[in-house]
Amino acid sequence: MSNDKEHITLDPHVHTDRSLDSFGSPNTMAKWAKNFGLDAIAFSDHNVNPLRRDLLNGLEKKFDITIFSSYEQGQVLPNDPTPNIKKHCIGLGSESILFDHDIAKVLEHIRRQGGISIAAHPFCRDGFPDYAKLGFDAVEALNGTTKPHKLDINNIPKVGGSDAHRYQDLGYTYTRVYNCGNNRDEILESIRRGDCAPGGITIPPMHLVSRFLELVKKYATNPLELLEEARSMASSMNSRVPKMLTPAQAQR
Numbered sequence: 001m002s003n004d005k006e007h008i009t010l011d012p013h014v015h016t017d018r019s020l021d022s023f024g025s026p027n028t029m030a031k032w033a034k035n036f037g038l039d040a041i042a043f044s045d046h047n048v049n050p051l052r053r054d055l056l057n058g059l060e061k062k063f064d065i066t067i068f069s070s071y072e073q074g075q076v077l078p079n080d081p082t083p084n085i086k087k088h089c090i091g092l093g094s095e096s097i098l099f100d101h102d103i104a105k106v107l108e109h110i111r112r113q114g115g116i117s118i119a120a121h122p123f124c125r126d127g128f129p130d131y132a133k134l135g136f137d138a139v140e141a142l143n144g145t146t147k148p149h150k151l152d153i154n155n156i157p158k159v160g161g162s163d164a165h166r167y168q169d170l171g172y173t174y175t176r177v178y179n180c181g182n183n184r185d186e187i188l189e190s191i192r193r194g195d196c197a198p199g200g201i202t203i204p205p206m207h208l209v210s211r212f213l214e215l216v217k218k219y220a221t222n223p224l225e226l227l228e229e230a231r232s233m234a235s236s237m238n239s240r241v242p243k244m245l246t247p248a249q250a251q252r
Contacts, residue, residue, distance in 0.1 A: 013161025036171030160198030
């Protein structure tokens with residue numbers, strides 16, 4: 001995709017403190033996403049329905065940024081009794097979660113709501129490496145916390161997402177969406193037709209270390225959750241970051 005085409009920058013993979021392993025209110029994350037030069041974001045929190053549209057509209061107006069309804073679905077803790085898929089899927093533009101073990105039903109639910117299913121970090125232990133066969137609408141070809149891989153995408157649209165769990169993680173990894181305005185429907189349509197490309201770089205490893213130390217303080221009394229996060233962070237530390245670390249506003 002040529003970089004001289006008009007585009008907007010979207011981060012479809014942003015967590016708030018509605019995710020157990022994350023820090024930063026929706027207000028804080030929206031504010032810093034705008035400050036770091038992003039045009040649009042999606043609050044893709046773990047296994048919770050999106051914030052009400054009226055609340056998202058208020059944040060959009062306050063910070064002049066487009067905000068999608070979204071979520072990241074998939075098992076986070078072992079032995080969770082909730083009927084859920086074991087690996088992770090983002091429902092970009094979807095208004096509610098369907099909890100089910102069957103990934104085909106989950107993907108169809110997202111489509112029926114006009115959303116886009118994204119295979120999150122497909123080569124992590126909690127990602128779907130067989131996303132193409134399963135029928136995902138798009139794949140997170142660049143995740144801010146994961147070492148980049150060469151993907152056989154089979155003509156599936158590629159996106160980039162920071163997987164930010166704190167405001168300090170924002171701005172490094174995002175999606176360039178071409179030939180659209182800041183209208184949510186236009187952005188989704190551009191992604192569906194593949195008029196998009198991953199942008200930016202992975203989050204600096206020291207940011208991930210700092211994030212883990214915050215989790216140590218938060219979950220010192222709950223070692224099971226801390227252990228699961230430690231495993232996830234360890235799988236991310238193979239990320240390779242260029243010496244020049246520039247956030248989105250310097251790479252637009």
